[in-house]
Amino acid sequence: MPCEQYKNALVEAAAGSTTPSGELLAHLGECASCSAAFAQEQTLFAAVDSGLHAAANTEAPPSLLPRVRVALDEATAPRLRWVQPLVLASAGIALVFVVFLLARPHRFVQEEVAKQAPAIVPIPKVSAAKTNLETTNSSGSTQVAANHFSHFHAARNSTNLYAAASSNPEVLVPPDEREAFARLVAVLNRHSDVAAALMAKAPQKGVLVTADPLQIPDIEIKPLEGAETETSKGASEKQ
Amino acid sequence: MREAAQADARREFEERLAECGPLAYRVARGVLRNTADAEDVAQEALLRAYKGFERLRDRSRFRGWLVRISFRLALDRLRSAKRREQRDTLWSHPAHLPAPANAEDIAASNQFQSHLERALEELPEKLRLVLLLSAMDGYTIEEIAATVGVPIGTVKSRIFIARKKLAEKLRCHANSIKMR
Numbered sequence: 001m002p003c004e005q006y007k008n009a010l011v012e013a014a015a016g017s018t019t020p021s022g023e024l025l026a027h028l029g030e031c032a033s034c035s036a037a038f039a040q041e042q043t044l045f046a047a048v049d050s051g052l053h054a055a056a057n058t059e060a061p062p063s064l065l066p067r068v069r070v071a072l073d074e075a076t077a078p079r080l081r082w083v084q085p086l087v088l089a090s091a092g093i094a095l096v097f098v099v100f101l102l103a104r105p106h107r108f109v110q111e112e113v114a115k116q117a118p119a120i121v122p123i124p125k126v127s128a129a130k131t132n133l134e135t136t137n138s139s140g141s142t143q144v145a146a147n148h149f150s151h152f153h154a155a156r157n158s159t160n161l162y163a164a165a166s167s168n169p170e171v172l173v174p175p176d177e178r179e180a181f182a183r184l185v186a187v188l189n190r191h192s193d194v195a196a197a198l199m200a201k202a203p204q205k206g207v208l209v210t211a212d213p214l215q216i217p218d219i220e221i222k223p224l225e226g227a228e229t230e231t232s233k234g235a236s237e238k239q
Numbered sequence: 240m241r242e243a244a245q246a247d248a249r250r251e252f253e254e255r256l257a258e259c260g261p262l263a264y265r266v267a268r269g270v271l272r273n274t275a276d277a278e279d280v281a282q283e284a285l286l287r288a289y290k291g292f293e294r295l296r297d298r299s300r301f302r303g304w305l306v307r308i309s310f311r312l313a314l315d316r317l318r319s320a321k322r323r324e325q326r327d328t329l330w331s332h333p334a335h336l337p338a339p340a341n342a343e344d345i346a347a348s349n350q351f352q353s354h355l356e357r358a359l360e361e362l363p364e365k366l367r368l369v370l371l372l373s374a375m376d377g378y379t380i381e382e383i384a385a386t387v388g389v390p391i392g393t394v395k396s397r398i399f400i401a402r403k404k405l406a407e408k409l410r411c412h413a414n415s416i417k418m419r
Contacts, residue, residue, distance in 0.1 A: 011403065015406065016399065045402060045406055047355075047409075048355060048405050048406055048409060049374070051351060051352050052355070052373075055272075055355070055359065055371075056265055056372075057265060057374070057375060057376055058264070058277075060260060060261035060265070060278075064278055064282065065257065067278070068256065068260060069253075071282055071286050072249070072289055075289070
């Protein structure tokens with residue numbers, strides 16, 4: 001056991017890796033136990049330093065740098081991975097925009113045509129699909145278009161069809177009324193005044209509608225030949 | 240322009256990688272006492288250093304910056320490992336065995352070294368980092384002061400205190416010194 005009064009001084013000297021000062025040095029020369037304790041402390045600190053050196057200077061595994069390089073490549077790669085889809089998406093959007101611009105004037109022309117001639121499109125029916133009728137009346141205010149069923153279906157989503165391209169309302173005709181409707185259209189085509197009357201605005205409420213008196217030409221009534229003989233026969237039977 | 244700057248940064252970083260990669264590993268290894276974990280942490284530290292490399296104005300401070308990143312990451316890993324160990328202990332009640340993780344570590348260690356590294360782990364962080372750096376080859380007191388960001392006198396006193404604390408903890412294991 002070292003002497004109590006030199007105990008701390010021994011540790012400080014060993015920890016500082018310095019040679020003991022005069023008084024301590026003199027005591028170490030005289031006291032064997034303190035000298036042995038000091039040697040033990042020096043050994044301990046040397047072992048600590050040696051162990052620290054070993055712990056702090058471990059060789060890095062050879063796999064470290066390649067691993068780091070791979071990680072660095074992966075860290076930079078995602079940016080590039082995002083670039084390609086972004087470019088493709090931008091190109092796609094630009095393409096759609098160009099197609100839209102190209103389609104737009106064509107659509108305007110059709111729309112102008114459709115505005116000039118309101119479209120009336122009957123509901124298609126497979127049995128009556130062979131009818132393909134397109135008529136315009138003399139005033140150009142009514143247009144009737146009946147297309148082939150398949151054409152109708154294909155064109156329903158297309159801007160090429162007048163009705164679809166136009167902002168005018170469609171007239172949908174049920175299949176069972178289609179024949180009658182066709183007859184009506186035929187009549188309208190023959191009598192443009194009827195068509196004009198149908199298309200004319202209705203008079204406002206409260207306004208008296210004046211109508212010209214009907215002019216009925218004189219009717220010539222001729223006696224029927226058969227009727228005369230029947231009356232003479234009936235008179236003779238009564239007698 | 241951006242790609243060229245990135246390529247320049249990558250090239251410059253690669254030049255430092257050969258020197259600083261092992262440094263990051265040693266710092267992590269000094270804290271973690273485990274080869275595999277230290278390698279993971281070193282990799283993570285180098286990756287983070289690379290991501291911030293372009294923003295680092297004074298490139299001469301790269302070493303100190305990397306040391307601090309490695310040290311911080313290693314401490315985080317150590318704490319999470321301790322928490323995990325505590326959970327596992329609560330679950331299965333195994334004996335507390337802070338043994339090295341693999342055969343390489345086992346072969347490299349001995350009884351005193353194991354005690355020393357455990358004692359090192361118990362040191363306060365600011366003492367531990369300075370002591371580790373002082374034990375590394377090629378690190379001067381001035382460099383440690385620059386790395387840690389404290390005066391040279393503070394570095395010296397921290398090294399002195401840290402060595403004394405280690406010696407106190409290891410004095411009871413002094414017998415095993417003779418076995419080395």
